[in-house]
Amino acid sequence: MFEKIVFLGAGAMAEALIAGIVKANIVKPEQIVVTNKSNQARLQALASNYQVQTTQSIEQAVTDADAVVFAMKPKDIQTALAEVRPHLTGSQVLISVLAGTPITVFHDTLTMNVPIIRTMPNTSSTIGYGATAITVGEYVTEQQLEQTKKLFETVGTVTVVEEDDMHVVTALSGSGPAYFYYMVEAMQEVAAKKGLEATKAKELIYQTILGVAEMLQQTEETPTQLRKNITSPNGVTQRAVEALYDHHLPETIEAAIEAAIKRSEELGKA
Numbered sequence: 001m002f003e004k005i006v007f008l009g010a011g012a013m014a015e016a017l018i019a020g021i022v023k024a025n026i027v028k029p030e031q032i033v034v035t036n037k038s039n040q041a042r043l044q045a046l047a048s049n050y051q052v053q054t055t056q057s058i059e060q061a062v063t064d065a066d067a068v069v070f071a072m073k074p075k076d077i078q079t080a081l082a083e084v085r086p087h088l089t090g091s092q093v094l095i096s097v098l099a100g101t102p103i104t105v106f107h108d109t110l111t112m113n114v115p116i117i118r119t120m121p122n123t124s125s126t127i128g129y130g131a132t133a134i135t136v137g138e139y140v141t142e143q144q145l146e147q148t149k150k151l152f153e154t155v156g157t158v159t160v161v162e163e164d165d166m167h168v169v170t171a172l173s174g175s176g177p178a179y180f181y182y183m184v185e186a187m188q189e190v191a192a193k194k195g196l197e198a199t200k201a202k203e204l205i206y207q208t209i210l211g212v213a214e215m216l217q218q219t220e221e222t223p224t225q226l227r228k229n230i231t232s233p234n235g236v237t238q239r240a241v242e243a244l245y246d247h248h249l250p251e252t253i254e255a256a257i258e259a260a261i262k263r264s265e266e267l268g269k270a
């Protein structure tokens with residue numbers, strides 16, 4: 001495994017990965033170094049919560065690292081690459097979690113033959129249930145690829161994809177958790193309107209969504225069949241599903257995914 005992993009960026013996604021990696025105990029917290037642009041309080045919070053190292057010095061962070069994770073917003077990548085470039089020795093693998101941003105942006109900006117692995121994780125990595133897609137750039141060694149896969153496997157599943165598929169992947173699994181949270185929010189709001197106690201609604205809804213995920217994973221059934229199993233002819237579910245259809249659920253989902261893909265493409269061109 002990597003001896004020293006550096007996170008450039010200390011936001012939500014960095015924390016999700018750090019939390020999962022530390023919990024999985026595959027590298028020790030002291031082998032993880034985190035830095036950001038300026039928010040000292042944020043670094044202190046991560047150090048205190050996960051016992052990781054923090055620094056404001058890019059040089060100190062990057063020079064002897066063997067993996068450098070780029071976890072800033074896409075708009076900040078050019079500045080970050082300019083800061084990192086003088087400290088690249090050729091032995092670090094660069095791992096990007098940036099939405100939209102193609103591997104060519106790294107190569108073109110750095111004008112160096114550095115190994116780059118582009119990933120699209122999601123925040124469920126925090127608890128080891130992440131879904132990470134990865135795509136491998138030129139110059140990546142077999143060992144660097146295996147180590148990177150292993151790293152992300154400690155926080156969930158890893159799916160290797162073509163770089164062209166990264167936009168749709170981002171729309172499905174990168175942003176995907178937000179769609180389900182939104183649905184849970186809406187269900188909780190209706191439950192409240194109907195007068196069901198919030199703790200009871202929460203218990204029922206959370207267990208329902210967990211059960212759905214496990215049924216999809218554990219049974220051999222398709223989602224269509226699983227849905228049909230619940231839908232008694234002329235029963236309660238049928239009415240609900242018809243209402244979802246009448247309110248254009250499939251088109252709504254498609255519109256959301258198309259909008260996400262479009263934004264991912266825009267970020268890639270920016």
Ligand SMILES: NC(=O)C1=CN([C@@H]2O[C@H](COP(=O)(O)OP(=O)(O)OC[C@H]3O[C@@H](n4cnc5c(N)ncnc54)[C@H](OP(=O)(O)O)[C@@H]3O)[C@@H](O)[C@H]2O)C=CC1
Binds near residue numbers: 012014040121
């Ligand atoms: N959140 C998510 O669910 C997912 C996010 N991603 C990707 O992860 C990346 C980060 O997203 P997220 O964590 O949500 O964003 P946040 O805004 O929460 O965090 C961004 C972090 O980047 C830091 N930063 C900015 N510029 C630099 C720099 N030059 N060098 C080092 N650090 C810098 C910021 O520091 P400071 O606070 O000091 O300004 C901050 O810690 C994005 O590219 C996003 O596309 C990918 C998959 C899922």
Ligand SMILES: O=C(O)[C@@H]1CCC=N1
Binds near residue numbers: 099170174175
């Ligand atoms: O919203 C975003 O841009 C990032 C990418 C996937 C999830 N969050």
